[in-house]
Amino acid sequence: MSSSIVVRGLAVAAMFALNACRSRPTAETPNAAPAPAVAAAPSLPPGVTREMILAGDSVFNGKSCKNCHGIGGVGGVRAPSLTDKTWIHIDGSFDAIVKLVTTGFTKAEQVDKQYQFSMNPRGGVNLTDVQIQAVSAYVWSLSHK
Numbered sequence: 471m472s473s474s475i476v477v478r479g480l481a482v483a484a485m486f487a488l489n490a491c492r493s494r495p496t497a498e499t500p501n502a503a504p505a506p507a508v509a510a511a512p513s514l515p516p517g518v519t520r521e522m523i524l525a526g527d528s529v530f531n532g533k534s535c536k537n538c539h540g541i542g543g544v545g546g547v548r549a550p551s552l553t554d555k556t557w558i559h560i561d562g563s564f565d566a567i568v569k570l571v572t573t574g575f576t577k578a579e580q581v582d583k584q585y586q587f588s589m590n591p592r593g594g595v596n597l598t599d600v601q602i603q604a605v606s607a608y609v610w611s612l613s614h615k
Contacts, residue, residue, distance in 0.1 A: 512614045515564035518607045526608025529601050534594050538587055543612045548586050553612045558582050562613055567606040571597070 514520075531541055538549035545551030550558060558581050560566035574591035592602065 514607075515610065517603075518564060518610070522604045522607040523611045524608075525601075526604035526606065526611075529597065529605040530608050533597070533605075534590075535605060538585075538589075543609060549589070550582065550585065552609050555613055557613075562610075564606060564610045567609050568602060571602050571606050571609075 514523075530536060530539075530543065535543075538546070539552055540546045540549075543552035545553075550556075555562065557566075559575060559579075560570050570589070572592060574589040574594075577588040580588050593605070597605065
């Protein structure tokens with residue numbers, strides 16, 4: 471017998487031995503852990519559409535909102551992050567965001583004094599009602615991923 475045939479035979483035998491030694495699934499040890507559930511995207515608030523969120527992205531990141539809250543709402547020294555579930559002045563609902571963007575708040579009404587500025591009504595740039603709805607939809611989406 472040639473040595474290459476013996477080597478191949480030993481390799482095949484080793485492979486069978488390794489397969490035999492592997493643990494087999496049992497009732498106590500299933501074959502694989504269940505796949506993690508894919509988190510469903512949260513349903514949008516009534517009246518909010520994906521198109522509104524996209525339009526709001528343009529308003530937020532193209533107007534004064536980004537100057538305090540940062541591009542994408544990540545926050546900074548002027549204003550808090552809008553990307554988490556922590557809200558300072560409101561509960562984070564779409565309707566509350568619309569109201570806050572519409573009315574703003576004064577320095578006297580400011581709850582967290584670490585930020586440099588109050589928030590001007592209508593973003594300080596006289597956003598239209600449609601723009602306020604859109605930017606509010608975008609801001610809502612940042613904390614509801």
